[in-house]
Amino acid sequence: MKPARTAEPLLRLPLGWFALLVAVRVALVAAQPFLAARVPEWGWANNDGYDAIAVHWVETGVYALERGEPTAIRLPLYPALIAAAVRVAGSAHPGVVMGLQAGLSIWTGCLLFRMAAGLFGRRTGLIAFALFLVHPQVNHFVFRCATETLFTFLAVGLAHEAVQFLRDRRLRHLLGAAAAMGLSLLTRQTLLPLAWAGVLALLGWSFGDRREIGRRLGWTAAAAATVLLLLAPWLARNWVRSGGEWVLQTWVGQPLCQGAYVTRHLDDFFSGRKTLTELDQACLAENRLLERRLSRTLPAGTGGIAREVASDRYFRARARQLAVRSPLARARGTLRNLLWAPVLQMTWRSTRILMLWNWPLLAFGLWGVAVCAWKTPRKLVEASPAWLLFGYLLFAHAVAWPQARYVLPGLVPFLAFSALGLNGVLAWLGARAGRKPVR
Numbered sequence: 001m002k003p004a005r006t007a008e009p010l011l012r013l014p015l016g017w018f019a020l021l022v023a024v025r026v027a028l029v030a031a032q033p034f035l036a037a038r039v040p041e042w043g044w045a046n047n048d049g050y051d052a053i054a055v056h057w058v059e060t061g062v063y064a065l066e067r068g069e070p071t072a073i074r075l076p077l078y079p080a081l082i083a084a085a086v087r088v089a090g091s092a093h094p095g096v097v098m099g100l101q102a103g104l105s106i107w108t109g110c111l112l113f114r115m116a117a118g119l120f121g122r123r124t125g126l127i128a129f130a131l132f133l134v135h136p137q138v139n140h141f142v143f144r145c146a147t148e149t150l151f152t153f154l155a156v157g158l159a160h161e162a163v164q165f166l167r168d169r170r171l172r173h174l175l176g177a178a179a180a181m182g183l184s185l186l187t188r189q190t191l192l193p194l195a196w197a198g199v200l201a202l203l204g205w206s207f208g209d210r211r212e213i214g215r216r217l218g219w220t221a222a223a224a225a226t227v228l229l230l231l232a233p234w235l236a237r238n239w240v241r242s243g244g245e246w247v248l249q250t251w252v253g254q255p256l257c258q259g260a261y262v263t264r265h266l267d268d269f270f271s272g273r274k275t276l277t278e279l280d281q282a283c284l285a286e287n288r289l290l291e292r293r294l295s296r297t298l299p300a301g302t303g304g305i306a307r308e309v310a311s312d313r314y315f316r317a318r319a320r321q322l323a324v325r326s327p328l329a330r331a332r333g334t335l336r337n338l339l340w341a342p343v344l345q346m347t348w349r350s351t352r353i354l355m356l357w358n359w360p361l362l363a364f365g366l367w368g369v370a371v372c373a374w375k376t377p378r379k380l381v382e383a384s385p386a387w388l389l390f391g392y393l394l395f396a397h398a399v400a401w402p403q404a405r406y407v408l409p410g411l412v413p414f415l416a417f418s419a420l421g422l423n424g425v426l427a428w429l430g431a432r433a434g435r436k437p438v439r
Helices: 005-011 015-038 050-060 077-120 122-134 136-143 148-168 171-185 192-206 210-242 253-264 266-270 276-295 304-322 327-340 348-375 377-382 384-400 404-435
Strands: 064-066
Touching: 005 077, 015 077, 015 122, 015 136, 050 064, 050 077, 077 122, 077 136, 077 148, 077 377, 077 404, 122 136, 122 404, 136 148, 136 348, 136 404, 148 171, 148 377, 148 384, 148 404, 171 192, 171 210, 192 210, 192 384, 210 304, 253 266, 253 276, 253 304, 253 384, 266 276, 266 327, 276 304, 327 384, 348 377, 348 404, 377 384, 384 404
Parallel strands: none
Antiparallel strands: none
């Protein structure tokens, strides 16, 4: 069913709100030198190798963390964005990348508004937009050399297009969701299980109507082909460079080890004995030692990506060894992490800041889901990409690596439900205030 044309103006973000978002994001970029001077960890140099890969890529033509040594340890979309800035601005490229990230964040806010307003009305859309505008972690990653802003943009784009497809069944929205999924898999590997689940869901939908089975299967094939075409050049390059391995990313096993190690020692953080940074660094130091030992066992002449593949397999197995063995203890740890993953950061100070933001947002969001399920269950189905994406990322990182920055890309589309719940509470408070007798 096509949406009524008369409703389309309701999905246009007011110019004043848009200008405010632009002003805030540009101000953050302008303030980055001052902020980095006060908090050195926020400096551009504090990154996971993305900048080095981009610079080497431009200067030598080799996608490499170490100059001249091909790598698959980082996925290519974010380094490609940095490399484009290097081409344009040379050594001044960090400012250009921050500007691009500000633009992506602005676009993300507009998509969030349109999705929330289309589902739950203009007022709810504006509340979701306001929550996005002031969220401290969203603002923080605009000026950092990290994938969060890009990945959040793709996650919201995926949710927006998938919601639109569920509402009007148009091919362009299905292909838009597929493109967002494919690009997200070139940014982080996290959503790969959701990609497989999406294909299965589309196959089920295709066989749900015999009269439409041909057209629906064609649409499903087009969506799958869109994802595969986006991934194909990267996968082919890695297959050749690794000696015949289908590799999406080789930085999976070590993060799983870090997550398992931190989860086992999380009580040290809660008791104040150690920060997450200290726990993370302790695991990294141990991993580097193990990696050097592993490299001595590999055949001479093993290529860079082939070595990374062997290392990744080794650390995946080690992550399983580090995981808590008792199923009951593992279940308790996962339940604890479900509560803490949306707020947990590397220090208690930053964690407390998010506790004041994300826990209330989640409470309002759960209330919004409950209200939607009770009053308009059809809307809950249409909005399922938003809450499924958040639920998947929350659960996956509660199991693997409980940290708020990894949950953030799912939290942002879930702000549509937080806004719905908050809107309901505000309406209830307004109604109660209106019933009070005037004295």
